Amino acid sequence: MPELPEVETVRRGLEKLILGKKIASLEIRYPKMIKTDLDQFQKELPGQVVKSMGRRGKYLLFYLTDKVLISHLRMEGKYFYYPDQVPERKHAHVLIHFEDGGTLVYEDVRKFGTMELLAPELLEAYFLSKKLGPEPTEQDFDLEIFRGALKKSKKPIKSHLLDQTLVAGLGNIYVNEVLWRAKVHPASPSQSLTRAEATAIHEQTIEVLGQAVEKGGSTIRTYTNAFGEDGTMQDFHQVYDKTGEACSCCGAIIEKIQLGGRGTHFCPKCQRRK
DNA sequence: GAGGGAACCTGTTTGC
């Protein structure tokens, strides 16, 4: 499910719901999703207080008293908070009970999501090891570094943008939108892009993700935020899942191809193949 | 080392 805007929306929601709460106990029903030592995870979380909520790319960060819980929602992970009674749910995999009686439940139909518990001083090395690119903001996302990296790669630009090394946070929905807005064909080799095209992709990445955060993310299939509310960004999608519809820019019919094994939507007229 | 595809899971949609 979630790309950066959805994760940011979840972060903001949780910030309102669980800040300052002390963890009383844990229930782990699907131990496989805990990627660091399970015993340690179960032993060290109780007693920790949620100090703040953070995010890096698509990773959700729970800053606790002296640990950081790193949660990745992958395709369909989501959080629900219950102030008292917790309904029985088939796909609830981790339940965090707080001392005040509230419970945070992690649900994930496809069980792809992961959780890790780390010492805060190891966080930087953790993201370094993942080769995670900069945040998609004017301050962090440097155009010249981006262009330099493109020049060194033959990868199709769409696959390259999805691998999180150029910039963090793009997923299959927004990468389609960014390339449509930048008028670049998704299969174009990275190194074939002109300066103007690279600049347009850089600019639209910041623009699209920023706009999507404002709209509370996109609700497609199953995503909702921590309050179970829908985002509205899907109303602004121009190509994603628009196969067979007319391009809002030129009227040509939006096409779908497979690229790197994933559905890829584009306008054959606006986004000419090189 | 770079790039492509499979694997991880389950539910839903599509096609015969």
Added chain:
DNA sequence: TGCAAACAGGTTCCCT
């Protein structure tokens, strides 16, 4: 209608 195959928003591993 019923069944099987394809597909779904992410990341990582393995193979070439």
